[in-house]
Amino acid sequence: MINSMYGKSVLDLTELTKEEFLSIIELAIEIKAKPEAYRGVLAGKILAMIFEKNSTRTRVSFEAGIIQLGGQAIVLDSKSTQMGRGEPIKDTANVMSSYVDAIMIRTYSDQMVAQLAEEASIPIINGLTDNHHPCQILADFQTIYEEKGKLEGIKLAYIGDGNNMAHSFLIGASIVGMDVSIATPKGYEPKSEFVEIAKKNAKESGSKIEISNDPDQAVKNADVLITDVWASMGDEAEQKDREKAFKAFQVNNRLAVQAKKDYLFLHCLPAHRGEEVTADIIDGTHSAIYQEAANRLHAQKALMVKVMTNL
8 A cells, every 4th residue: 555645734623534544543543552562663754843832742752752652762852953043944945855854843823834844855743833733633633532432423522712723623523524613702703714624524424513602502412512711822811801702611521511422522731720721621531631741652652653654
């Protein structure tokens, strides 16, 4: 079978076909079950990791992942590189392409990442931007598949801010045929351009897309409940205003009881117990947050194997 992802950049999930999406998840599950079989797959490969935004799970999972696959990682704080002093992206991309085999970048600007990919001759992986978080979705969908045995036909309810996670759930779910219902306070809806992309995908995959300001409607009969912090990185100054706006959007027992009895709760972390979710939900029997976080390692190992080798 030809690996269509070899050498490919993954800036957001729109670049993945359904087959590619599922192949990453299948490989992630296989690597998780048989890590020794993939121990040297990336021997001699080097991943450069550029961080403009703080990170725990992204940095550790990518760095540990490539080491476990036999490669190495170079971690760069953008402020300590020439990028932080205004070096053109074109120059950085071309020079880095002659040093390393791929770049993972966690930053603010989608445009900057797109330009990096346009100029580089190696794969660029989006570790997080203001509008997208593709690697987190791969891990989340791996977790859902492990727990539910399928993705197609599953109803995912996302309650909270229409941020990069909401955008990525919309795109990812609509590609694989998963129904997604997003409820946000008024004024915090996901960007219309990503809703339209999801609706277009849904026509092909058969998934259902719902956007509302009603959390009760969104969670009805949901298989998976998901939320995120009310103030993402860069929005901290709005914390107090957001606490007022999002008060009715907390995932708690009153809301969760309307989902299916065997619902799965996910959160990409870090979480604020008592704000977007109550402790009894995130630490309860329905929660798979640590399995989800652990799967960042396996999903990203699968992604690196896909874009950095012809396997």
